[in-house]
Amino acid sequence: MAENEAAAPVPGRIRVLLVDDHQVVRRGLRTFLEVQDDIEVVGEASDGAEGVAYAEELKPDVVLMDVKMPGMDGVEALRKLRELANPARVLIVTSFTEQRTVVPALRAGAAGYVYKDVDPDALAGAIRSVHAGHVLLQPEVAGALLSQEEANGTHGRGSSLTEREREVLGLIADGRSNREIARALVLSEKTVKTHVSNILMKLDLADRTQAALWAVRHGVTG
Helix, strand or coil: CHHHCCCCCCCCCEEEEEECCCHHHHHHHHHHHCCCCCEEEEEEECCHHHHHHHHHHHCCCEEEECCCCCCCCHHHHHHHHHHCCCCCEEEEEECCCCHHHHHHHHHCCCCEEEECCCCHHHHHHHHHHHHCCCCEECHHHHHHHHHHHHHHCCHHHHHHCCHHHHHHHHHHHCCCCHHHHHHHHCCCHHHHHHHHHHHHHHHCCCCHHHHHHHHHHCCCCC
């Protein structure tokens, strides 16, 4: 597709890929986002498999991803992007609110979750927020995650964290890199990496995004 041709990044702009099986939704998102001075739509995809391929080719900063799509859905696409170690931050934009839809997407590595009826300016703000490394959840989504944790008996895992690990976790939730955390806590990067590994192990999490989600849900901030 011509609109998905790779172009040289524009300094200061957030490169966004749209993944949704409804062309009218993609067109509406593109029309709004293209008037934002700091956001550039670099491509569109109509299903998860196409989205993964374009994410690898175009190297967007943020992917706006629907959940329910024919073929490869959004959750499977998220898992594939994680397998490929693609650095794009994924913001789920969907009309589905059920817990069985919300939770798997976030477990698969989504950095945020908003609904398609979100205010346009709020959507632009959400893109900027996840691009900055933050985790974005609407209150009812956070509630769904917390409910599942309580049902699974995993809510109390945080008690095993040391005070230093909680400090590191709070800074992860703020979107800080290991280097920035090391500077803030006056530690070596190697020590920070060890703390991060211990946090993931103790909380039974797969990556930093899930750690940040856990921190937001449990009020651990930097």
